[in-house]
Amino acid sequence: MIGLELVYALAGAMFLGFALVTALYRRDRKGRATALLWGLIALSFLLGDTIGDMANGVLAIVIVVVAASGRTGAAPASNEGGQEAAASRYGNRLFLPALAIPAIALAGTVLFKSVPGIVKASDATLVSLGLGALASTVICMVWFRTRAEAPLREGVRLADGLGWAILMPQLLASLGIIYAAAGMGTAVGSLLDHVDTGGSLFAQVALYCMGMALLTVLMGNALAAFPVMFAAMGAPLLVTVQHGDPAAVAAIGMLAGFCGTLLTPMAANFNLVPAALLNLRDPYGVIRAQAPTALAMLAANILLLYFLGFSR
């Protein structure tokens, strides 16, 4: 059965292509280290599952050293222009290949989940996304009659612009795993145990929701924070002692955690990557735009759980 190996092979081939076009076409002083960086990431995708944990650890450190060396970066801007004219010429049809990616990804996910035996159900979404990206690239190449290396040169332009941010989500996910293994969750949980709520239900609900948000800010992921907070406060206190509706305590607690996700650089794929993608001057610009909504939503979740979750 097809699984993530296919996605990793595609990603490995893409990053290898980025390394090659960088080595071939770039002559500026940052070209060489940038080619090395994309080559190392390609190596991780292509060989990561065979070289063992220790070698992967060394590879991760080498990738970080190269990416943080200051010797990598985008090529000097070469403004070829003509995008306005192209936009008028191709018109709204330009949206179609961009929308084809999610459309194919969705269709594939539904197909692979309803017809078992082709793609592993757990990997159906990512495999379909990979196939959607590939199909859409081919459509664009035929439509625009580009040269074979054009998708790689345009792709690497975006990748260079993203720079270190492209690796941040994966590294932070790894950090979250180390945090969990080192007992970060229980440490924060026991810290919250020292807070005196004076037996007030409202204070307990507020502490539970704020604890979910805080722990999510630290770990970058509400799914990592949930088991800790549910064990520390949700199950023993809010459900058992205060007789809260278990589903409400769980669901609204999780959503309080999502408020934390909106506030933390640890959730790099939602917060730091877009800032880099959109060339914002402030790397925390997206977090700043989200903060008022996130704080208001945290308050809303506390009130919703307090008023709806407990039968009185």
Next chain:
Amino acid sequence: MLVLLAVVVLVAGLVARINPLAVVLASAATAGLAAGLPLLELLARFGAAFNANKFVTAVFLVIPTIGLLERHGLQERAKQLMRGLRGITLGRLLFAYLLARQLTSAVGLTQLGGQVTMVRPMLGPMAEAAAEQDGAQVDADRAKALAAATDNIGLFFGEDIFLAIGSILLMKGVMEGYGMKAEPFALSMWAVPTAVAALLIHGGRVLLLDRRRKSASGEAA
């Protein structure tokens, strides 16, 4: 408790503007050592975690297509489209997107949005053009940041209404560990009040952008 030092390292490093990748490595090392993991085991665990999370980076598979389309004018077309629409404002554009993103996420179509495939090539430029168009007090950076924020908020406070999402399955698993009966349907229904609150709070925020702008231009006139 020593493990909390890792958070201190992380925050201090980010505040000092040291390269974030290096800060993450330093924080991971601090956490591992504070928990008494031998150095080589820490290296192996980090390597295993890094390899197991490769799929996170796989979303960037879409960038060759996005790059090709941008070279052929996708961002400019998104802006042109806004200029052709009468009565479009930054607030209305983002409100409509928020609602659509929440509704599609609620029925499981989470992939219809996204920062790489939707916000950078389309929604971001549209927001920028809409803000430009009616003499906004919102600069281009702020308009684009709000577009990215709206995509995240619509996703987060929509997806939990769908039954088969990861967070629902996790909650079900954890609750059953405590011997509690956990119906995915009940969990998803409890996400509805929060989704409505998100629409009111964030939707209200983006619509207020228009009001501020109109009253400001009113004073000028």
